[in-house]
Every structure is written in structure tokens, then in C-alpha cells.
Amino acid sequence: MKREILLTPGPVELHPRVRLVLSSPQIHHRTEPAREAFLAVREGLKKAFGTEGEVLLFTTSGTGGMEALAAGLFAPGEKVLVPVSGKFSERWAEIGEALGLSVERIELPWGEVLDPEAIAARVSPDTRGLFLTHSETSTGVLNPVAEIAKAAREKNPEILVIVDAVTSLFLSPFALDAMGFDAAVSGSQKGLMLPPGLAFVALGNRALSTLKPRGYYLNLARELESQRAGEGAYTPAIQLVLAAREVLSVLLPELDAHLEKKARWNRALYAIGERLGLVPVPAKGGAPASEAFRSPATAAFYLPEGVSYKALSGAFLARGYRVAGGQGPLKGRVFRVSLMGHFTEEEAQRVLADVEAILEETLLTPGGRPRASRRSG
Ligand SMILES: *Cc1c(COP(=O)(O)O)cnc(C)c1O
Numbered sequence: 001m002k003r004e005i006l007l008t009p010g011p012v013e014l015h016p017r018v019r020l021v022l023s024s025p026q027i028h029h030r031t032e033p034a035r036e037a038f039l040a041v042r043e044g045l046k047k048a049f050g051t052e053g054e055v056l057l058f059t060t061s062g063t064g065g066m067e068a069l070a071a072g073l074f075a076p077g078e079k080v081l082v083p084v085s086g087k088f089s090e091r092w093a094e095i096g097e098a099l100g101l102s103v104e105r106i107e108l109p110w111g112e113v114l115d116p117e118a119i120a121a122r123v124s125p126d127t128r129g130l131f132l133t134h135s136e137t138s139t140g141v142l143n144p145v146a147e148i149a150k151a152a153r154e155k156n157p158e159i160l161v162i163v164d165a166v167t168s169l170f171l172s173p174f175a176l177d178a179m180g181f182d183a184a185v186s187g188s189q190k191g192l193m194l195p196p197g198l199a200f201v202a203l204g205n206r207a208l209s210t211l212k213p214r215g216y217y218l219n220l221a222r223e224l225e226s227q228r229a230g231e232g233a234y235t236p237a238i239q240l241v242l243a244a245r246e247v248l249s250v251l252l253p254e255l256d257a258h259l260e261k262k263a264r265w266n267r268a269l270y271a272i273g274e275r276l277g278l279v280p281v282p283a284k285g286g287a288p289a290s291e292a293f294r295s296p297a298t299a300a301f302y303l304p305e306g307v308s309y310k311a312l313s314g315a316f317l318a319r320g321y322r323v324a325g326g327q328g329p330l331k332g333r334v335f336r337v338s339l340m341g342h343f344t345e346e347e348a349q350r351v352l353a354d355v356e357a358i359l360e361e362t363l364l365t366p367g368g369r370p371r372a373s374r375r376s377g
Pocket of ligand 1: 010061088138164166
């Protein structure tokens with residue numbers, strides 16, 4: 001198969017250290033070197049999540065980590081609040097419903113930034129949990145989750161705030177304890193630049209004290225017991241754990257610079273699109289949202305009139321790049337380009353120049369004028 005460069009918001013271009021580790025011989029997971037790597041990754045991720053609590057590793061994709069949290073922290077029938085404004089926030093609601101929680105959805109237009117006061121207004125004394133999505137990868141929105149957690153807790157101090165940080169960890173500043181969250185989840189194939197296969201579940205101290213042993217494979221309480229000693233309860237994707245240790249060892253010491261670089265590249269993507277007349281998907285009160293509410297994980301634009309996603313993604317593929325389309329109600333209406341994966345500065349600049357050239361070729365009318373962009377339809 002022809003090599004494609006992934007400009008998709010997961011999976012992403014691998015960190016070069018990953019390739020090295022994955023070409024080394026298989027190790028056994030019940031050995032000292034495996035336990036050392038396991039514990040090092042849990043420690044490194046505690047720093048990345050910003051918690052004094054615990055981080056557990058699961059051999060599953062990010063969704064498995066979401067399910068583990070919903071199952072381990074809430075009992076069937078308990079009331080949880082879920083603002084739904086994209087594919088991944090909708091997933092929180094679906095997981096809660098599948099587990100028999102009493103899910104109260106707040107249905108919002110996809111792409112709209114969450115409003116802390118409006119969410120808090122829906123919190124009642126019997127609301128046990130609030131499920132939030134920090135970086136809503138399906139729309140490119142970065143939600144003000146710390147403000148939402150604060151406003152919700154003012155209404156109900158006992159509420160547990162659970163955050164999907166799948167595409168905010170290693171991409172936007174994140175601090176579980178300091179931002180007032182109780183638990184969060186991420187996955188290996190996003191900001192950490194690993195292949196898919198690991199989910200990371202972070203638990204603050206309040207969440208740890210409410211954990212119940214529920215479920216079988218995705219059982220937080222059972223894993224906590226086992227992982228404190230450096231072993232998963234079952235066979236973990238140990239080679240991915242070794243790779244995670246490598247990437248964390250280079251990423252953590254330079255995390256601030258890394259975040260700054262990712263934000264700068266994503267700003268450049270938005271600048272290219274906006275210069276060509278494209279309308280960004282992230283919106284606040286119906287108008288394009290400011291940079292503070294655009295996730296550095298991906299740029300997302302509405303497709304202009306007369307340009308299909310098939311034509312646009314085909315133009316990218318012809319140049320060796322894979323981009324992503326829209327999901328749910330945004331299917332066929334938006335496209336997403338992401339520099340979440342690993343690129344050197346030189347590679348990123350080449351990608352940005354190529355993105356600009358491809359968009360110009362595809363979007364400009366023969367007269368060289370931008371086509372009218374549309375945001376509804
Ligand atoms: C990728 C992603 C997930 C998890 O998806 P998986 O395919 O299960 O790894 C969850 N939330 C967000 C915001 C994501 O971008």
C-alpha cells in the first residue's frame with residue numbers, strides 16, 4: 001500500500017521512538033522489566049494528567065477507558081448530566097445509557113462551545129455526575145471545562161466531574177486536580193503519538209474513594225489493586241507500554257514547548273483556511289469561536305458550496321495525505337486536518353505548504369476567487 005501521511009485526528013503519525021521500540025523482541029508481562037515500564041508509564045501519565053491520584057492503563061481504545069469510568073464510578077439508576085455537542089460527548093451519553101445510568105442529555109448544536117452557566121443551571125442536588133468533553137475532536141471545539149466544573153460544583157459540591165481528555169492531553173494545558181476534575185481519560189493514538197491500543201484512565205482522590213468493583217474486564221477497582229504492583233490484571237499490550245515510556249521520557253521534560261508548537265501549527269491551519277474563505281466549525285453564539293475555544297488537536301472547517309468531501313479528500317489523497325470528514329449531523333458538511341501526530345518543524349512546514357496548495361487548487365474558482373462558504377445546509 002502506498003504510504004499515506006496521516007493528517008487525521010487519530011490515529012496519527014507515530015513518534016520516531018515508537019518505531020524503534022516496536023521492532024524489539026517481545027517481552028513477557030510478568031517480569032521485572034515489564035513491571036518497571038508499567039510503573040514508569042503510570043507515573044509519567046500522572047504528571048501529564050496533573051493528578052496526585054492514580055492512572056490506570058487498559059488495553060483497549062479510548063472508548064474502553066470511557067466505559068470503565070462510567071461503570072466504576074456510577075451505579076445503574078444514578079443521575080448523570082451530559083451536554084451533547086459532538087460525536088464524543090454523544091458517546092458519553094450512549095455509554096451511560098448502555099450501563100443503565102439515568103442520563104440527562106443537554107442537546108446542543110454540534111460545534112457550539114459549551115456555556116458554563118447554562119450547564120450549571122441543569123445541575124440539581126441529585127445529579128451524581130457530569131460528563132464533559134474537553135477537546136471535542138468531531139467539531140474542533142475546546143470546551144472551557146475548568147469553568148464548567150467550577151460552576152457545576154457551586155450548585156452541587158458532591159458532583160463527580162469526568163472529563164474526556166483524549167485529544168487534549170499532550171495538546172492543550174491539562175491539570176486534573178487543579179482544574180477541579182475527578183477523573184479523566186485519554187488514549188494512545190492521539191497526543192502521545194503511539195499506535196491505537198491503550199486507554200489511560202486518571203482518577204483523582206475523590207473518585208478513588210467512590211470506586212466500586214463493577215464490570216469484569218474494564219474493572220477500575222480490580223485494576224487498581226493489580227496495577228499498584230506494576231501489573232495489569234490481564235495481558236496488557238506491554239510493547240505499547242514500553243513505547244509509551246520512551247515517548248513520555250522525551251515529551252514530559254519539554255511539554256510546555258510541545259504544547260506551544262502544536263498550538264502554533266493548528267493556528268497556521270486555521271489561518272490558511274480562513275484566508276481561503278472557509279468557515280471554522282467551532283462556534284460561540286453562532287459566530288466563529290476565538291482561538292481559546294479551538295482545540296489544537298485539529299482544524300475543522302465547513303465545506304464550501306459545490307465542493308464535496310469526496311473531492312476534497314481525494315485531492316489530499318492524490319498528494320499522499322489522509323484527512324478526515326465529518327461525523328453524525330456534520331457528515332458530508334465538514335472536513336478536518338490535524339497535525340496532532342509527529343512532525344519535525346521542517347516536515348510540518350512542508351505539510352502546511354501542501355495543505356495550502358491543495359486547498360487553493362480545490363477551493364478557488366477558475367477566476368481565483370474563494371467560493372462562498374456555508375455553515376448550514
Ligand atoms: C478518539 C477519541 C476518543 C476515543 O475513541 P477510540 O476510537 O475509542 O480511541 C474519545 N474521545 C475523543 C474526544 C476522541 O478524539
